[in-house]
Amino acid sequence: xxxxxxxxxxxxxxxxxxxxxxxxxxxxxxxxxxxxxxxxxxxxxxxxxxxxxxxxxxxxxxxxxxxxxxxxxxxxxxxxxxxxxxxxxxxxxxxxxxxxxxxxxxxxxxxxxxxxxxxxxxxxxxxxxxxxxxxxxxxxxxxxxxxxxxxxxxxxxxxx
Amino acid sequence: xxxxxxxxxxxxxxxxxxxxxxxxxxxxxxxxxxxxxxxxxxxxxxxxxxxxxxxxxxxxxxxxxxxxxxxxxxxxxxxxxxxxxxxxxxxxxxxxxxxxxxxxxxxxxxxxxxx
Amino acid sequence: xxxxxxxxxxxxxxxxxxxxxxxxxxxxxxxxxxxxxxxxxxxxxxxxxxxxxxxxxxxxxxxxxxxxxxxxxxxxxxxxxxxxxxxxxxxxxxxxxxxxxxxxxxxxxxxxxxxxxxxxxxxxxxxxxxxxxxxxxxxxxxxxxxxxxxxxxxxxxxxxxxxxxxxxxxxxxxxxxxxxxxx
Numbered sequence: 001x002x003x004x005x006x007x008x009x010x011x012x013x014x015x016x017x018x019x020x021x022x023x024x025x026x027x028x029x030x031x032x033x034x035x036x037x038x039x040x041x042x043x044x045x046x047x048x049x050x051x052x053x054x055x056x057x058x059x060x061x062x063x064x065x066x067x068x069x070x071x072x073x074x075x076x077x078x079x080x081x082x083x084x085x086x087x088x089x090x091x092x093x094x095x096x097x098x099x100x101x102x103x104x105x106x107x108x109x110x111x112x113x114x115x116x117x118x119x120x121x122x123x124x125x126x127x128x129x130x131x132x133x134x135x136x137x138x139x140x141x142x143x144x145x146x147x148x149x150x151x152x153x154x155x156x157x158x159x160x
Numbered sequence: 161x162x163x164x165x166x167x168x169x170x171x172x173x174x175x176x177x178x179x180x181x182x183x184x185x186x187x188x189x190x191x192x193x194x195x196x197x198x199x200x201x202x203x204x205x206x207x208x209x210x211x212x213x214x215x216x217x218x219x220x221x222x223x224x225x226x227x228x229x230x231x232x233x234x235x236x237x238x239x240x241x242x243x244x245x246x247x248x249x250x251x252x253x254x255x256x257x258x259x260x261x262x263x264x265x266x267x268x269x270x271x272x273x274x275x
Numbered sequence: 276x277x278x279x280x281x282x283x284x285x286x287x288x289x290x291x292x293x294x295x296x297x298x299x300x301x302x303x304x305x306x307x308x309x310x311x312x313x314x315x316x317x318x319x320x321x322x323x324x325x326x327x328x329x330x331x332x333x334x335x336x337x338x339x340x341x342x343x344x345x346x347x348x349x350x351x352x353x354x355x356x357x358x359x360x361x362x363x364x365x366x367x368x369x370x371x372x373x374x375x376x377x378x379x380x381x382x383x384x385x386x387x388x389x390x391x392x393x394x395x396x397x398x399x400x401x402x403x404x405x406x407x408x409x410x411x412x413x414x415x416x417x418x419x420x421x422x423x424x425x426x427x428x429x430x431x432x433x434x435x436x437x438x439x440x441x442x443x444x445x446x447x448x449x450x451x452x453x454x455x456x457x458x
Contacts, residue, residue: 031414034326038242042334097424112413119423130441137448138346163382165286171371176297179367192293199316202325208389212324215415225405229324230391232401235421239433245335246440253444
């Protein structure tokens with residue numbers, strides 16, 4: 001997939017760091033301010049998609065390969081499930097907030113609500129990695145115009 | 161009145177999904193229906209001059225209980241918005257495969273060229 | 276009263292945008308009008324004091340537009356062709372009008388806009404969540420406390436549905452890529 005012009009590439013290279021940082025901020029302080037895991041995951045996926053659009057698919061995949069993204073996705077789901085299952089052992093029921101029962105931090109602090117920040121980070125990893133993989137796979141196929149005027153869907157390797 | 165207009169938006173989405181022949185327009189109709197439903201539910205929980213259900217160091221708990229909007233529909237719709245994204249992504253994947261197999265987005269022509 | 280008028284104006288804007296999205300012949304304009312409806316929904320969420328929802332709605336809607344435009348609209352495959360077939364169209368419009376009439380009649384049994392159920396019923400679960408959320412879950416954000424502590428099971432179900440739908444989308448798209456590579 002071809003990239004875009006020099007102006008777009010320069011601005012994308014500067015702005016992607018801020019978008020990623022903003023996504024991390026919204027995820028980590030999800031229990032104190034509006035936001036949470038879902039919003040943070042979608043914003044982090046948007047920063048990677050920006051690089052894919054501006055530079056092309058090859059460079060974006062060099063920064064975050066597909067296998068690494070799939071691994072992050074699964075790790076996020078596993079953290080979510082494991083922390084929830086520990087609730088049975090320590091709290092008595094599935095999804096009990098056992099970290100809050102054992103080590104309650106001060107109110108309104110960053111490390112305060114027990115398992116809620118952990119869940120937020122797990123959901124952020126999962127949603128962000130899933131959306132990035134979906135975008136890369138979807139943008140492999142494009143519709144091009146053939147010589148006789150009809151349309152055909154090609155993959156990237158066979159350019160028209 | 162607000163609820164009735166939300167319902168009209170839902171009906172426009174349903175009309176678009178029922179009567180259009182281009183498969184991408186059908187997916188757009190599904191998207192409009194999903195936006196209408198996700199808008200309707202938090203409107204049920206709005207309190208007049210209400211504040212967002214997020215506490216601060218300085219809020220008084222009793223006053224918070226009296227003026228906050230209903231947090232339960234918001235929690236449910238948060239989940240629903242993200243699920244809508246996943247389902248629409250899958251619908252677009254199906255559209256791409258349909259184009260590859262039949263060469264058109266038109267469902268009447270697909271019925272004719274059964275490969 | 277001010278909030279209700281603002282939401283009414285936004286809804287009229289959204290209805291006009293949805294009509295444009297349904298009727299226009301160019302696919303790109305259709306998709307952009309869908310984006311306009313999405314932004315309208317997000318602003319309405321801000322008027323109803325739901326900042327969580329506004330953030331999620333606007334980012335999800337931008338990504339949805341990206342998916343639509345990037346993957347389905349080529350340079351020339353943009354215009355919808357075809358005649359209008361009147362019998363089916365009239366039947367659909369009659370059906371929608373009928374359901375609309377019944378629906379508007381049924382919506383009258385809801386409490387009026389601005390006085391929700393929780394002001395009337397003191398034992399509603401939302402009142403319990405608003406009171407006890409800071410003490411029991413430790414989270415000042417009551418919505419985050421609900422989706423990750425009181426109703427965490429729903430979030431697990433949502434993560435599963437997202438996982439399954441993305442898996443389905445990848446499974447549908449991968450088969451073709453592999454076959455082309457082998458050719």
